[in-house]
Amino acid sequence: MRRTLPFALGLILAAAACGPAEVVVTMEIDVPNPEGDGTMQLALSDIEVQLIPFDRDVLFDSMATAYGTPEPEAPQELLEQRAEVQAAQAEWDAATQRWATIRDTLQTLSEVLETLNRGSGDYVVLFREFNEWDGQLAAAERQQERTFAVFNELQQGTIRASDSIRVLQDNWADDAFADIGMVYTEKQRALGLDWVVDTTDANGIARGGLKVKPGQYWVYARYEMAYTELYWNVPITVEGGEPLTVTLTRSNAEERPTL
Structure with missing residues (x-):
């Protein structure tokens, strides 16, 4: 019995190790x-x-090499233009956030002012603060509009070029990796x-x-x-x-x- 129990336990552990x-x-x-x-x-x-x-990157690299024709690359000029678009969008997002902050602050101050006596000192202080924020709202809105115009112009200038390169790359991939499904199946079966x-x-x-x-x-x-x-x-x-x-x-x- 002493010999049987460890042996049975070993079988259980071995089965567990081989399971999912x-x-x-x-x-x-x-x-x-x-x-x-x-x-x-x-x-x-x-x-x-x-x-x-298996490492899918190795398979794709191998098939790309065997295909012979290199994948069409995006021109460096286009990549630089897209970087400019990204930077312009970040500026637009920041301007939008600034405008939203001012708007929300004015809304909050307005709600508080409605609860105060207009002759009180607290009302006078908050009313001055409200006017200061209100004076910034129009400028923030103009900045938001300007940054969006810059972003939109830059983006429109890259859309057609990006689409053209993407079509070339997709067509190349369709040909270069036409047999990828079969390669996947054979690789998995072998492993x-x-x-x-x-x-x-x-x-x-x-x-x-x-x-x-x-x-x-x-x-x-x-x-x-x-x-x-x-x-x-x-x-x-x-x-x-x-x-x-x-x-x-x-x-x-x-x-x-x-x-």
Whole structure:
């Protein structure tokens, strides 16, 4: 009996080690704080996350090399113009935020003034403050309009060029990676490992759908922003036992320009 129990326990542990292992992925990035200075953490919800049993970048690089014709690149001039558009939008956003702050402050002061006696000292002080803010509102609105005009003009100048390059790149990819589905299937079959997909919830967490056989995997996800995208292709080793938690942030992402 003493020999049987350890042997049976060993079989149980071995079976558990070979069973599906769970991976939990959390996604969050730092973004500007809309209510003040500094940054805040933003949970990325409704983002598709994949566990792939091979490095997809290696396959794409290999197929691109075999195709022979290089991928059409966006001209440096266009990238610089898009950087100007991004900077102009940031100025417009700042001007809009400034205008909104003044508007909200005036609304708050107006509501407080309505509760005060017009002959009181508090009313006089707040009324002066109201007039000071009110004097800034028109200038803030003009600044908002000016910055939007600059942003809109720059943006319109890049739309057609960006669309043209994007069409060329899409057509190139359709040809260069025409057999990618078959390559994926053969690669996964040869490895004998799982390929699973899940989506992050409102808290930026993907759990429950990422259960795979132990082995080497890559956590693949992407998050599109206005002018760039965050791209993750993070290698991990999945073992049995407790769930493995992987956190995707700006620090382990590649930020790529988009058109």
